[in-house]
Amino acid sequence: MSPSNGGGAGFEYNQELGGRAIPRSRDGSRSPGWDDPVDLDKDPAAVPDPALIDVPPELRREFEEIIGRYPERHSAALPVLAAAQRHHGWCSPQAILQAASVMRVTPGYLTSVATFYDMFELAPSGRHQVYVCTNISCSLRGADELYAALEAAVDGDPDINVRHFECLGACDIAPMVSVDQVYYGPLQTSDAERLVADLRAEREPLPELALALRPNADAALEEDEAAK
Amino acid sequence: MSSLLLMRDIDEPGLADIAVYERRGGYKSLRKALAMTSDAVLAELDASGLRGRGGAGFPAGRKASFLPKGDMDKYLVCNADESEPGTFKDRELMQKSPHMLIEGIVIAAHAAGVNHAFIYIRGEYEEQAKILDLAIAQARANGYIGERILGSGVSLSLVLHRGAGAYICGEETGLLDSLEGKRGNPRLKPPFPAIEGLYGGPTLINNVETLATMPHIIEMGGAKYAKLGVSGSSGTKVVSVSGHVTRPGNYEIDLGIPSREIIYDLAGGPPAGRQVKLWFPGGSSAPVLTAEDLDVPYDFDSLAKAGSMLGSGAIIVVDDSTPVLDVALKLAKFYRHESCGKCTPCREGTNWTVRMLERIDGGEATPMDLDIMASVQDHIIGNCLCVLGDAMAMPIGSMIVKFRDEFEAHLQSRQLAGAI
Numbered sequence: 001m002s003p004s005n006g007g008g009a010g011f012e013y014n015q016e017l018g019g020r021a022i023p024r025s026r027d028g029s030r031s032p033g034w035d036d037p038v039d040l041d042k043d044p045a046a047v048p049d050p051a052l053i054d055v056p057p058e059l060r061r062e063f064e065e066i067i068g069r070y071p072e073r074h075s076a077a078l079p080v081l082a083a084a085q086r087h088h089g090w091c092s093p094q095a096i097l098q099a100a101s102v103m104r105v106t107p108g109y110l111t112s113v114a115t116f117y118d119m120f121e122l123a124p125s126g127r128h129q130v131y132v133c134t135n136i137s138c139s140l141r142g143a144d145e146l147y148a149a150l151e152a153a154v155d156g157d158p159d160i161n162v163r164h165f166e167c168l169g170a171c172d173i174a175p176m177v178s179v180d181q182v183y184y185g186p187l188q189t190s191d192a193e194r195l196v197a198d199l200r201a202e203r204e205p206l207p208e209l210a211l212a213l214r215p216n217a218d219a220a221l222e223e224d225e226a227a228k
Numbered sequence: 229m230s231s232l233l234l235m236r237d238i239d240e241p242g243l244a245d246i247a248v249y250e251r252r253g254g255y256k257s258l259r260k261a262l263a264m265t266s267d268a269v270l271a272e273l274d275a276s277g278l279r280g281r282g283g284a285g286f287p288a289g290r291k292a293s294f295l296p297k298g299d300m301d302k303y304l305v306c307n308a309d310e311s312e313p314g315t316f317k318d319r320e321l322m323q324k325s326p327h328m329l330i331e332g333i334v335i336a337a338h339a340a341g342v343n344h345a346f347i348y349i350r351g352e353y354e355e356q357a358k359i360l361d362l363a364i365a366q367a368r369a370n371g372y373i374g375e376r377i378l379g380s381g382v383s384l385s386l387v388l389h390r391g392a393g394a395y396i397c398g399e400e401t402g403l404l405d406s407l408e409g410k411r412g413n414p415r416l417k418p419p420f421p422a423i424e425g426l427y428g429g430p431t432l433i434n435n436v437e438t439l440a441t442m443p444h445i446i447e448m449g450g451a452k453y454a455k456l457g458v459s460g461s462s463g464t465k466v467v468s469v470s471g472h473v474t475r476p477g478n479y480e481i482d483l484g485i486p487s488r489e490i491i492y493d494l495a496g497g498p499p500a501g502r503q504v505k506l507w508f509p510g511g512s513s514a515p516v517l518t519a520e521d522l523d524v525p526y527d528f529d530s531l532a533k534a535g536s537m538l539g540s541g542a543i544i545v546v547d548d549s550t551p552v553l554d555v556a557l558k559l560a561k562f563y564r565h566e567s568c569g570k571c572t573p574c575r576e577g578t579n580w581t582v583r584m585l586e587r588i589d590g591g592e593a594t595p596m597d598l599d600i601m602a603s604v605q606d607h608i609i610g611n612c613l614c615v616l617g618d619a620m621a622m623p624i625g626s627m628i629v630k631f632r633d634e635f636e637a638h639l640q641s642r643q644l645a646g647a648i
């Protein structure tokens with residue numbers, strides 16, 4: 001069975017199963033496909049029994065605070081999954097089980113939601129998330145070369161997860177990256193080594209290129225020769 | 229010279245703080261609006277001629293008037309998903325002037341008789357979400373949101389909701405499903421959200437910039453606002469310019485100025501020695517225009533007449549250093565990734581378009597493949613639940629028409645390279 005396929009055959013929510021990835025279609029798209037048969041012997045989905053699920057108290061409080069914001073508890077699905085992911089490092093079956101038990105929905109429901117959105121990690125992933133925008137405006141200014149340089153600098157280090165990302169809404173600082181949810185740009189290909197070194201040394205990466213600290217469309221950009 | 233409304237104070241230090249915003253005259257428009265009846269506020273919005281800034285350009289006053297009257301839960305959702313490639317205006321507005329958006333939301337809520345509001349912000353905008361959270365808390369503490377706002381009869385709750393990375397959640401009904409905690413699949417319309425939207429209730433959905441413009445309309449009066457810009461496209465617009473220009477950034481312009489002024493005078497044009505080859509006037513979903521169209525006035529109707537659209541107001545410039553095939557392939561891959569998969573023409577069409585472009589790039593295609601690719605685009609347009617499919621088919625279709633020679637030459641050169 002392909003590990004990344006939809007269908008969900010044999011995918012059980014068992015606390016013991018900690019390391020198992022949530023299935024998603026092979027090309028990474030949102031339409032899962034039907035390569036695997038459905039397991040007809042499986043028990044019907046059920047809301048987990050809260051008495052049987054351990055949820056860390058601070059995480060439970062966070063879930064409950066989020067659910068309380070909405071007139072309808074299902075609306076909390078995205079922020080609850082995000083909180084679960086922050087706590088567990090990814091949307092592990094255990095994370096989803098805990099979220100489902102507090103939200104009083106089935107784990108399958110939350111899995112179907114998690115597989116739709118790019119920011120949910122469906123497999124164990126590094127401590128640092130580096131999103132490299134390789135969409136149109138960034139690629140016109142060298143984003144594909146930047147991505148290659150970052151991949152080379154990371155060199156398979158499982159602590160740093162470098163991902164292609166679609167337009168991050170910061171094409172004014174292209175090519176740009178989002179590192180642990182903070183935007184940086186414009187980056188030179190030569191910045192890749194330093195960014196990775198900063199992350200490994202637990203320093204704030206490339207502080208002078210952080211978007212929040214300066215107006216966009218700044219003077220430095222005027223000098224910048226567009227693209228490669 | 230352009231009038232500045234939304235970006236007038238944008239670089240004022242500390243504008244995100246309520247004290248600074250109030251010192252610059254902030255929340256005065258809200259006081260003024262609250263002293264008016266909701267019908268009077270609606271009339272001002274109508275008179276302003278403001279058209280939606282999120283993509284479709286629907287008249288904002290008219291949309292707000294579609295919500296049924298009467299005592300029931302009604303909703304306003306601010307669309308801050310901003311995921312259209314090339315677009316980054318809402319990000320700057322929210323980051324630097326969050327209270328302008330909040331003020332606009334309360335004004336719109338009063339006009340439409342809404343009592344619950346949400347801001348749906350894309351998940352990647354973490355810094356902007358933090359800034360908005362703080363601003364919402366300040367606005368609540370100062371009595372601008374909550375029960376009986378500033379002693380009036382108007383009450384409004386406001387919740388910031390963060391998405392989690394999906395372009396389709398910018399489409400208004402996909403957004404509603406996502407806000408209800410589901411996969412962000414668009415809904416069949418009708419019913420339109422104004423009648424049956426969030427939680428089945430009447431819902432008004434507007435873009436960040438649309439709402440942020442409302443305090444200015446109330447301040448100056450709808451009739452005066454309508455005099456800015458040109459007939460059919462009143463007011464100012466924040467345009468995001470990116471790609472091959474020397475000064476990428478957000479520029480507020482009076483609608484109707486020549487596009488050339490935005491691309492060259494404001495954004496600096498392409499780097500020395502290079503020429504504009506093609507440009508997207510309204511985000512990556514807009515059919516491309518070429519150097520010949522640079523003098524088209526930048527407004528809704530002129531761009532439509534030129535065969536494209538103003539869309540989200542994002543200009544992406546591509547110069548002659550980049551092959552058109554690279555641009556088409558980037559776009560097609562984006563739409564393939566973002567298709568929600570619900571409709572066959574969109575799900576399969578985006579996938580096959582990518583494959584055909586890759587065949588051209590690999591030298592395996594024949595010129596007939598270009599015709600097939602063009603017909604795939606024709607079969608997507610108008611045949612889907614939402615316009616994401618069209619959003620790929622329109623620009624790709626326009627590239628095949630306008631740059632067919634280059635596609636064929638590209639194919640030939642790859643075939644030659646393969647033969648050697």
Ligand SMILES: Cc1cc2nc3c(=O)[nH]c(=O)nc-3n(C[C@H](O)[C@H](O)[C@H](O)COP(=O)(O)O)c2cc1C
Binds near residue numbers: 281291309311396616
């Ligand atoms: C695929 C797709 C993506 C969209 N993304 C956005 C978006 O990110 N932000 C936005 O304001 N509108 C977006 N729209 C347009 C919305 O559906 C809607 O028309 C708009 O939010 C209405 O607001 P307005 O009337 O103020 O423009 C998108 C539409 C489609 C079809």
Ligand code: SF4
Binds near residue numbers: 396413570612618
């Ligand atoms: S057109 Fe595409 S994105 Fe829109 S509903 Fe259909 S499949 Fe989903």
Ligand code: FES
Binds near residue numbers: 168169176
């Ligand atoms: S294309 Fe990279 S941020 Fe928009």
